[in-house]
Amino acid sequence: MSAGLPQDINLIVIAVSATSSRAHLYPDVKTLLxxxxxxVVAGGSNLRMEFFDKQGVRMHPVFGKKWQLVGIEAGVDGPEPEILLSRLRTAVTDIETYLFxxxxxxxxxxxxxxxxxxAARLPRLAEVTDLAEALRRCDGPFGHADADPGDNGSPLHNLFVHGIL
Known part of the structure; x- marks a missing residue:
């Protein structure tokens, strides 16, 4: 097995931009990679990401010999679901602003x-305190649950997550 590819098929990798302005759910590390x-990042800008699993455990990048990303592995700290929930709420707020x-x-x-x-299609997370419920609500717009056949995401997914116009 490759480094960073956990055997837990129920793993969800959540990539959240460092500014919490975007979020993306992946079913596993292989899909993320x-x-x-x-x-290629648009506009030559830098892309800073944080990674979490579905319990809120921080995931850390694993790099190969040529500094290419080859995997993601859980960190040593325990789950921090409140941090991930906060990041997801911020992403929803920022995306809603972006839509206008x-x-x-x-x-x-x-x-x-x-x-x-x-904006009405964005997940409502203000009153949600359970991370699992927040992730369930985010799966369509931030994951690929609502993807068009043969596509990696619906037009709204691409707009919400990737900022693709």
């Missing part, structure tokens, strides 16, 4: 949605 292979940007509003109009209608 496949998604990152050949990825005039450029994004034009893209949404092409999808026959107003910013308010798109």
């Amino acid at each position: 496949t998604a990152l292979d050949g990825l 940007d005039p450029v994004v509003a034009d893209v949404l109009a092409g999808m026959k949605l107003t910013p308010k209608q798109a």
